[in-house]
Amino acid sequence: MKFKSLLAKIPPILKKFFLQSSLPNVVMAIGTGIFVGLIIMLFVADSPGHAFTGMAKLLTGGLSSIQIIGNVLFSAAPLILVGLAVAFAFKTGLFNIGASGQFMIGGAAALYVANLVTAPVGIHFILAMLASIIAGGIWGFIPGFLKSKFNVNEVITTIMMNYIAMYTVIMLVYNPAVYSSGITAINNVFPTAAIPRFGLDRLFPGSYIDMSIIIAIGVAILVWFVLKKTTLGYQLTSVGLSKEGSKYAGINVKRNIIVSMVISGALAGLAAAMNYLPFNPDVLRPDQKISMVGFEGISIALIAQSNPIGIIFSGIFISLIKKGSLFMQFYGFTKEISGIIVAVIIYMIAISSFIGNSLKSRRIKREILKKTEIEGEQTNV
Amino acid sequence: MYDNLIQYLSLVLIVAIPLIITAIGGLFTERSGVTNIALEGIMILGAFSALVITNRIPASSVGGPFMLYLVGIIIAGGVGLSISLLHGIAAIKMKSDQIISATAINTFAPALSLFLTMSLTLGEGQGSDKIPVDAGQFVITEVPLLSKIPFIGDLFFKNIYPALYIGIIILILSYIILYKTKFGLRLRACGENPHAADAAGVNIYKMRYAGVMISGALAGIGGFFLITSFTILFDSSVSGYGFLAIAVLIFGNWKPWNIAWSALIFSALLTLSKGIAFFPVLERGLDDLGVNKNVLSMLPYIATLIVLVITSKNSAAPKAVGQSYDKGER
Numbered sequence: 001m002k003f004k005s006l007l008a009k010i011p012p013i014l015k016k017f018f019l020q021s022s023l024p025n026v027v028m029a030i031g032t033g034i035f036v037g038l039i040i041m042l043f044v045a046d047s048p049g050h051a052f053t054g055m056a057k058l059l060t061g062g063l064s065s066i067q068i069i070g071n072v073l074f075s076a077a078p079l080i081l082v083g084l085a086v087a088f089a090f091k092t093g094l095f096n097i098g099a100s101g102q103f104m105i106g107g108a109a110a111l112y113v114a115n116l117v118t119a120p121v122g123i124h125f126i127l128a129m130l131a132s133i134i135a136g137g138i139w140g141f142i143p144g145f146l147k148s149k150f151n152v153n154e155v156i157t158t159i160m161m162n163y164i165a166m167y168t169v170i171m172l173v174y175n176p177a178v179y180s181s182g183i184t185a186i187n188n189v190f191p192t193a194a195i196p197r198f199g200l201d202r203l204f205p206g207s208y209i210d211m212s213i214i215i216a217i218g219v220a221i222l223v224w225f226v227l228k229k230t231t232l233g234y235q236l237t238s239v240g241l242s243k244e245g246s247k248y249a250g251i252n253v254k255r256n257i258i259v260s261m262v263i264s265g266a267l268a269g270l271a272a273a274m275n276y277l278p279f280n281p282d283v284l285r286p287d288q289k290i291s292m293v294g295f296e297g298i299s300i301a302l303i304a305q306s307n308p309i310g311i312i313f314s315g316i317f318i319s320l321i322k323k324g325s326l327f328m329q330f331y332g333f334t335k336e337i338s339g340i341i342v343a344v345i346i347y348m349i350a351i352s353s354f355i356g357n358s359l360k361s362r363r364i365k366r367e368i369l370k371k372t373e374i375e376g377e378q379t380n381v
Numbered sequence: 382m383y384d385n386l387i388q389y390l391s392l393v394l395i396v397a398i399p400l401i402i403t404a405i406g407g408l409f410t411e412r413s414g415v416t417n418i419a420l421e422g423i424m425i426l427g428a429f430s431a432l433v434i435t436n437r438i439p440a441s442s443v444g445g446p447f448m449l450y451l452v453g454i455i456i457a458g459g460v461g462l463s464i465s466l467l468h469g470i471a472a473i474k475m476k477s478d479q480i481i482s483a484t485a486i487n488t489f490a491p492a493l494s495l496f497l498t499m500s501l502t503l504g505e506g507q508g509s510d511k512i513p514v515d516a517g518q519f520v521i522t523e524v525p526l527l528s529k530i531p532f533i534g535d536l537f538f539k540n541i542y543p544a545l546y547i548g549i550i551i552l553i554l555s556y557i558i559l560y561k562t563k564f565g566l567r568l569r570a571c572g573e574n575p576h577a578a579d580a581a582g583v584n585i586y587k588m589r590y591a592g593v594m595i596s597g598a599l600a601g602i603g604g605f606f607l608i609t610s611f612t613i614l615f616d617s618s619v620s621g622y623g624f625l626a627i628a629v630l631i632f633g634n635w636k637p638w639n640i641a642w643s644a645l646i647f648s649a650l651l652t653l654s655k656g657i658a659f660f661p662v663l664e665r666g667l668d669d670l671g672v673n674k675n676v677l678s679m680l681p682y683i684a685t686l687i688v689l690v691i692t693s694k695n696s697a698a699p700k701a702v703g704q705s706y707d708k709g710e711r
Contacts, residue, residue, distance in 0.1 A: 044500055095480055097418075097624075146686065150693040155418065155480075156631055157689065159624045160682040167675040290621060298484055334499040339492025347471065347485035354475035 022305050025356060029303075029348035030317075034059070037341040041333055054331040058338060061327030062320040070200070070207025072319050074278070077212035078103075080315030081271035082297030084223050085136075085264045087306035089154075091227060092260035093240035098143060098158025099268040100294030101165030102136040106269025107276045107284050108172045109135035111186045114193035114277060115178045124193040129273045136269015137262045139165060144261025148254035154261070162290050170286040185283035194279045212274040217312055219270070224308035236260050268294065302346050318342070385659040387535050392656055394536070397641075397648035398548035399424075399607035403626035404633065404640045405555045406599030410465075411635060412559065413592025414572040414585075414701045419468050419483035420600045421623025422490030426464050427457035427601025428608040429494040432512050432615055433501065446518045450543055453605050461601020462594050464490070469593035473586055476705035487623075494617035511614040519543060519609060544606040551599065556637040568592055572699030575706045585706050600626075625651075628685055634697045643688075650681035 034055065041051035062072040082099050089096035096102075110132035119127055143157040173179060173186055180187035198211040227233035238246045239256045247253050271293070275282050300318055304310030321342075325335035403420055410417040431453040440446040464486060471482035499510055524538040537545065559565035570578035571588040579585050600623065607622055608615050629647055633640030649656075654677040657664050667677075 040496075142686075146690060150690045151696075152686075152689045152693050153631060153698075156628050157686060159621070159628065160685050163621070163682040164679050167679045171673055171675045295484075295488070299488060302481055302484065334496050336492040336496035336499070339488060340496065343485050343489030343492060346488060347467070347482060350477040350481040350485060351471050351475040354477055 022307075022352075025349065025352040026303065026305065026310075029345045029352060032348045033341040033343075033345035036344045037337050040337060040340060044333070046332070050331055054328045054333045057327040057331060058321055058324040058333075058341075061324035062322075064327070066204055067206040068323065070204025070209040072323050073204070073213045073316065074207060074209040075322070076316045076319035077216040078271040078275040078293065079296060079300055079319055080213075080216040080220060080311055081267055081274060082293055083300030083304065083311040083315050084220055084308060085267035085271065086294075086297045087301035087304065087308065087311055088223060088227075088267060089260055089264040090301060090306045091240050092236045092256060093243070094144075094147070094154050094257065094260055094264070096140070096143075096158055096261065096264045096268075097155055097298070098139070098161045098165075098294065099264070099271075099297045100291045101158070101162035102139040102265040102268035103272045103275075103293050104162075104169045104284075104291050105139045105165045105272075106132035106136035107272035108169050108186070109269070110273040111188075111276055111284055112172070112178060114190040115187055119192065121192045122196065124190075125195050125277055128193050128277055129270060132269040132273035133266045134269070136272065137266035140261040140263070140265015140268070141258065144258040144265075147261070148257040162294070166288070166290055169284065170288070173284060173286040183283055185285045188276075188281050188283050193277060194281075195274070195277050197279070208278060208280045210278050212278065215270075216274065216315070219267070220308045220312045223267075227308065232259070268297070271297075299342050299346055302349055303342075305349065382660075387532075389652070389656040389659045390536055391541070392652045393645065393649045394545060395542065395610045396652055397644045398542075398544050399603040399610070399622060400626050400629050400644040400648060401641055402548050402551055402606060403600045403603030403623060404629040404644060405551060405637065406596035406603065407627055407630040408555065408559075408635060408637065408640060409568070409599070410592045410596035411630065411702050412572045412699055413568050413589045414575060414699060414704065414706065415469070415472050415589050415593050416479045416703045417465070417468060417483060417593060417596050417600075418480065418624070418627060419465070419486035419490075420596065420603075420626055421619060421621065422483075422487040423461045423464050423597050423600040424604030424607065424619045424623045425490040425494050425617060426604075427461040428604035428615060428619065429497070429512070429617065430460040431457035431601075431605040432514060432608060433497075436512065436515065440518060447521075447543060450519050450609075453609070454547070454602050457601040457605035458598040459601070461597040461599070461604070463597070465593050465597020465600070466590075468597075469590050472593070472705065473589045476707065479703055479705070491617050498617060511616045514608055514612050514615050516542075516609040516611075516613070542606070542610055544610060547602075548606070551602075552637060552641055559637065564591075569699075571706075572701055575701050579706075579708065585708075589706070631696075631698075632685060632688055632692075634692060634695075635699065636697065647681055647685070650684055653680060654678040 037058070038051060038055050041054050042048055045051035045054065061068075063069055082103060085099045085102065086096055110128040113128040113131040114124070117124065117127060139161055143154045143161055146152040146157050147154045178186045195210045195212050197209070198214065200209045200211060201207065227237060235246070235251045235256050236259070238249065238251060239253050239260075243253055275293075276284055296318060300311060300314045303314040303317070321338045325338040328337065329335055403424060407417060407420055434456050435449055435453045438449060438452065440449045443449050443452055468479075468482050468486055471477045472479040495510055498512055519542055521541055521543060522539070528534040528538040530538070559569065567578065567583045568588050568591065570581070570583060571585050571592070575585045603626065604619055607619055625647070629640060629644045632643035632647065654674050657667065657677065
C-alpha cells in the first residue's frame with residue numbers, strides 16, 4: 001500500500017518515461033547478462049569471493065580514476081557513432097551488417113586526407129572528417145542502391161562490401177605515399193589533422209580524450225532530431241514500419257532506402273575518423289580481417305533498441321565494460337566474459353517483448369477473473 | 382601443368398564442401414520460414430567442441446582415424462543443433478526478431494569459444510588462445526581401384542578428406558528430403574504460406590523447429606570440416622564462412638543443386654588468389670599487367686554482387702522467411 005502511494009507521487013511524465021519506455025526491459029536484460037556472467041565466473045574462479053571482485057572490477061574498473069574515465073569516454077566516441085549508423089538503418093527496416101566495411105574505408109579516406117592534404121589546424125581535421133563521411137556514404141550507397149533498384153538483400157550485399165573494403169584498404173595502406181614501414185600501417189603522425197582536444201584533456205588529466213565524444217553526442221542528438229522532428233525522419237521510419245503502407249501514403253520508398261543507407265554509411269565513416277584521427281590514434285594495418293567494430297555497433301544499437309539518445313549510454317556502457325574487462329584479467333578471468341555478457345543482454349532484449357507480453361496477458365487474465373468473481377458475487381446477492 | 386590443375390581443383394573442392402554443407406543448413410531453415418544468420422556462430426562452436434574432443438581421444442581407442450572423424454561430426458552436429466535451439470526458441474516460440482537473436486548467438490559463440498579455449502589450456506599451463514588442429518590424420522591417401530581412373534581418380538580418390546564424400550551424401554539427401562518426401566513438402570509450405578499449411582493440418586511450429594535444428598547440426602558439421610581442412614591452429618574464428626554460406630544460399634537461389642554449383646564457383650574465385658601460385662605462367666602474366674593480388678581476392682565478392690543483381694528478377698526466396706508465425710493472426 002505504501003509502495004502504491006509512493007508511486008502516485010512520481011510525476012506523470014517520469015512515470016510515463018520509465019514504465020512505458022523500453023527502459024525496464026533493458027535494465028532487466030543487463031541484469032540478466034551480469035548474472036549469467038557472474039555464474040560463469042563462479043565456475044572458473046578459485047574462490048567465490050574472487051568471482052565477485054572480478055565482476056565488480058568489470059563493471060567499475062573503467063571508473064577507477066579520472067584519467068581512466070576520460071579514456072572510457074574517448075573510446076566510446078567511435079562506438080556511439082557506429083551504433084548510430086546501425087540504428088539509423090534499423091529505423092528504415094534495413095540491417096546494415098556492413099558498418100565494419102564502411103568504417104574501414106572511412107578510416108582510410110580520413111588518413112589519406114590527413115597525410116596528403118596540407119591545411120591549417122582546425123580545418124584539416126574537418127576535411128579529413130568529411131572525406132571519411134563521403135567514403136563511408138559511398139560504401140553505404142552501393143547496398144542501398146542495389147536494394148532499392150534490384151531488391152537485393154542488404155544483409156548479403158553489406159557483407160560482400162565488408163570484404164571488398166578489406167582488400168581495398170590493404171591496397172590503400174601499401175601505397176608508398178602514406179605507408180610507414182616503422183609501424184607497418186598508414187603513417188599516424190599528422191599534427192595539423194588531429195582532432196582538437198578542446199581543453200577536455202585538462203578536465204581529464206592524463207587521458208587521451210578529445211572532442212570526439214562531444215561530436216558523437218552532438219551527432220546522436222542530431223540523429224534523434226532528424227528521425228523524430230523532420231519530414232525525412234518521418235518518411236524513413238514509416239518505410240521501416242511498413243513499406244506497403246508508406247507507398248500508398250505517397251512516400252518514395254526506393255529513395256528513402258538509399259538515403260537511409262547513405263546516412264548509415266556516412267555515420268560509420270565518421271566513426272572511423274574519430275578512431276584514426278586523435279593525437280593517440282588507432283593505426284590502420286593491412287589486416288586480413290574484417291574490423292569487429294561494426295558488430296559491436298550492432299550490439300550497441302540493439303541494447304539501446306535503436307534509440308539515438310539511448311545509444312549514447314549503451315556506447316559508453318560497452319566502452320566501460322571493455323575497459324573493465326582488462327581490469328578483470330588481473331583476477332585471472334579472460335576478457336571474453338564481457339562478450340558473453342553482451343550476448344546474453346542482446347538475447348534477453350530479443351525475447352523481452354515476449355516476456356513482457358506474457359506477463360501483461362497474465363495480469364489481464366487475473367483482472368478479468370477478479371472482475372467476473374465480483375460480478376458473480378453481485379448476482380448472487 | 383596437369384598436377385597444378387589437380388592441386389587447384391582439389392583446393393576448390395576442399396573450400397566448397399563446408400560452404401555447401403552450411404548453405405544446405407541455411408536452406409532448411411529458410412525454407413521453413415526462419416532466417417538464421419547465426420550460422421557463423423554455430424560453425425565456430427561446432428568446430429570448437431569437435432576439436433576439443435577429437436584432440437583428447439587417441440584415434441586408436443575408437444577404431445581408427447575415420448571413426449574419430451565420425452565422433453567429431455556427431456559432436457559438432459549435436460552442439461550445433463543445441464545452439465540453434467536457442468535461436469529457434471527465440472524466433473519461433475517467443476516470436477522475437479530473428480536477426481537480433483541470431484546476432485546474440487554470433488556475439489556469444491566466439492566469446493564462449495575463446496573463453497573456454499583459454500580456460501582449458503590455462504589448466505595445462507599453456508595459456509594459449511588457439512587450439513591445435515591435427516587434420517593430417519584424417520586424410521585418405523588413396524582409395525584402391527577407383528584412384529586409377531584418369532583425372533577423376535586423381536581429383537576425388539587421392540589425398541582427400543572424408544568431408545568430400547560426406548558433403549556429397551548430405552547434398553543428395555537434402556534434395557531427396559526436400560523434394561521427395563512429405564516432410565520436405567510440408568517444410569517448404571511453412572516457408573511459403575504458413576497460414577495455408579496450418580489450415581492443411583501442418584504443425585508450423587514443429588516444422589520450423591525441425592528446419593532450425595537441421596541448420597544448426599549442418600552448420601556445426603560445416604564448421605568442423607572447414608577447420609579440419611585447412612588450418613593448423615583454430616583461433617575461435619571461421620573467418621566469415623558462415624556469412625559466405627548465406628551468400629551461397631542466395632546465390633544458389635534456395636535450391637540444393639544450384640547451391641552446390643554456386644559454392645563451387647564461389648570457391649573457385651575465393652581460392653583464385655592462392656591458386657594462381659599453382660600456375661607460374663599466369664602469375665607472371667598478371668604481374669606484367671600490374672594487377673594487384675588483392676584485386677583477385679576481391680573477385681568472389683564483386684562477382685556475388687553482380688550475380689545477385691542479375692538473378693534478382695527471378696529470386697525464389699521463400700515468401701514467409703523472417704516472419705514469425707502467430708496462429709491467431711490472419
